[in-house]
Amino acid sequence: xxxxxxxxxxxxxxxxxxxxxxxxxxxxxxxxxxxxxxxxxxxxxxxxxxxxxxxxxxxxxxxxxxxxxxxxxxxxxxxxxxxxxxxxxxxxxxxxxxxxxxxxxxxxxxxxxxxxxxxxxxxxxxxxxxxxxxxxxxxxxx
Amino acid sequence: xxxxxxxxxxxxxxxxxxxxxxxxxxxxxxxxxxxxxxxxxxxxxxxxxxxxxxxxxxxxxxxxxxxxxxxxxxxxxxxxxxxxxxxxxxxxxxxxxxxxxxxxxxxxxxxxxxxxxxxxxxxxxxxxxxxxxxxxxxxxxxxxxxxxxxxxxxxxxxxxxxxxxxxxxxxxxxxxxxxxxxxxxxxxxxxxxxxxxxxxxxxxxxxxxxxxxxxxxxxxxxxxxxxxxxxxxxxxxxxxxxxxxxxxxxxxxxxxxxxxxxxxxxxxxxxxxxxxxxxxxxxxxxxxxxxxxxxxxxxxxxxxxxxxxxxxxxxxxxxxxxxxxxxxxxxxxxxxxx
Numbered sequence: 371x372x373x374x375x376x377x378x379x380x381x382x383x384x385x386x387x388x389x390x391x392x393x394x395x396x397x398x399x400x401x402x403x404x405x406x407x408x409x410x411x412x413x414x415x416x417x418x419x420x421x422x423x424x425x426x427x428x429x430x431x432x433x434x435x436x437x438x439x440x441x442x443x444x445x446x447x448x449x450x451x452x453x454x455x456x457x458x459x460x461x462x463x464x465x466x467x468x469x470x471x472x473x474x475x476x477x478x479x480x481x482x483x484x485x486x487x488x489x490x491x492x493x494x495x496x497x498x499x500x501x502x503x504x505x506x507x508x509x510x511x512x
Numbered sequence: 513x514x515x516x517x518x519x520x521x522x523x524x525x526x527x528x529x530x531x532x533x534x535x536x537x538x539x540x541x542x543x544x545x546x547x548x549x550x551x552x553x554x555x556x557x558x559x560x561x562x563x564x565x566x567x568x569x570x571x572x573x574x575x576x577x578x579x580x581x582x583x584x585x586x587x588x589x590x591x592x593x594x595x596x597x598x599x600x601x602x603x604x605x606x607x608x609x610x611x612x613x614x615x616x617x618x619x620x621x622x623x624x625x626x627x628x629x630x631x632x633x634x635x636x637x638x639x640x641x642x643x644x645x646x647x648x649x650x651x652x653x654x655x656x657x658x659x660x661x662x663x664x665x666x667x668x669x670x671x672x673x674x675x676x677x678x679x680x681x682x683x684x685x686x687x688x689x690x691x692x693x694x695x696x697x698x699x700x701x702x703x704x705x706x707x708x709x710x711x712x713x714x715x716x717x718x719x720x721x722x723x724x725x726x727x728x729x730x731x732x733x734x735x736x737x738x739x740x741x742x743x744x745x746x747x748x749x750x751x752x753x754x755x756x757x758x759x760x761x762x763x764x765x766x767x768x769x770x771x772x773x774x775x776x777x778x779x780x781x782x783x784x785x786x787x788x789x790x791x792x793x794x795x796x797x798x799x800x801x802x803x804x805x806x807x808x809x810x811x812x813x814x815x816x817x818x819x820x821x822x823x824x825x826x827x828x829x830x831x832x833x834x835x836x837x838x839x840x841x842x843x844x845x846x847x848x849x850x
Binding site: 410411415416419430432433435436437438439440441465466467505 | 527565566599600601602603653654655656673674675676677678680681685688689729732733736737846847
């Protein structure tokens with residue numbers, strides 16, 4: 371994920387989320403990992419939908435909360451969409467077979483990545499989303 | 513075969529439950545053993561079940577033995593093995609699939625892989641012994657929200673589904689937002705009975721006209737915004753009212769779309785399935801809306817609404833009867849479609 375702009379910024383519309391998703395998709399390379407951190411309702415799944423759109427994925431991207439991970443293979447890169455909210459920590463993440471996905475040649479997007487941070491490689495792209503005033507979102511990309 | 517009955521062993525390990533059941537003639541539950549971790553994990557305030565495949569592996573043999581002994585049959589009496597092969601967690605699914613293949617091979621009996629979603633619908637055959645297709649099905653659970661046309665035993669045609677969060681997931685997440693805790697479905701249901709469902713204006717998301725799809729992800733944001741506004745204004749938050757209003761926004765859309773689908777496809781019956789089928793208000797509202805058109809509504813008892821092996825056994829039995837067989841190369845398919 372070399373070609374992505376790091377730093378802090380505010381997005382205030384759905385179009386802003388979409389633009390960010392598309393630029394992440396454009397920059398994504400096989401094996402990249404995106405760690406999404408943010409509270410309930412901040413738009414983690416919405417951002418992932420736009421990343422999927424940018425990759426050219428045809429299927430509907432639906433919440434992976436129940437199944438922990440969903441795979442989409444109809445785009446430029448395979449997308450592995452995780453929601454690890456229900457996991458107790460990195461051990462359970464590994465038990466669930468996460469390494470097979472992370473080492474694969476797709477793009478892994480992990481919601482609630484703070485829960486499994488210890489199991490993620492140091493070069494994962496960290497995207498932190500927070501509520502800002504007037505229903506806007508403060509995004510921090512590290 | 514025992515006492516002239518065809519016996520199916522049903523194995524379900526797609527998510528949190530390790531569940532095995534013995535079903536006679538595809539309709540009669542002889543045993544239904546479920547090992548779940550929900551009880552243990554509730555104390556951690558919502559971080560739920562152990563989903564690791566290791567847990568399934570530790571439990572599977574005990575649960576199979578328990579199901580056989582509760583049914584008072586031996587493994588030699590079993591005529592057919594049915595197992596969930598998707599959708600679900602790959603590691604979890606693999607345990608059930610491997611166990612089923614081993615039994616089929618060792619006992620030299622046929623094996624049928626079952627789609628978990630077809631299983632939920634088949635739970636109704638266990639509850640309503642006279643029920644036969646055709647009908648319209650509404651499958652609503654923590655992981656799924658689908659409207660499915662069922663023209664016969666072995667055809668399930670999905671005509672609508674969620675575009676983001678499942679209905680049960682919306683209940684869990686909103687329950688968390690308003691501090692009701694886990695599991696959200698029953699907690700919201702209970703709180704809503706004491707609340708005013710018109711108190712808070714939650715938006716009904718109908719999507720394009722004629723669509724049978726759903727979108728529930730905006731509801732949790734609406735609940736958060738409402739709570740913030742009320743707190744900032746220094747007003748007391750009435751949790752029961754929020755629960756009732758939120759619940760109404762979900763069940764109204766579910767009920768309306770299920771009834772519209774039944775009417776469009778000319779079905780005289782709506783069959784409910786999945787954990788959310790136990791929701792009191794959904795049952796009430798869908799019966800009311802369907803009743804106005806002379807449509808009958810059926811649902812399984814709560815024990816058969818949640819994941820279980822019996823529903824897998826029943827679905828396997830009917831697939832087997834129409835000639836379906838799986839080979840020893842049966843594999844888990846985590847993203848299996850309808």
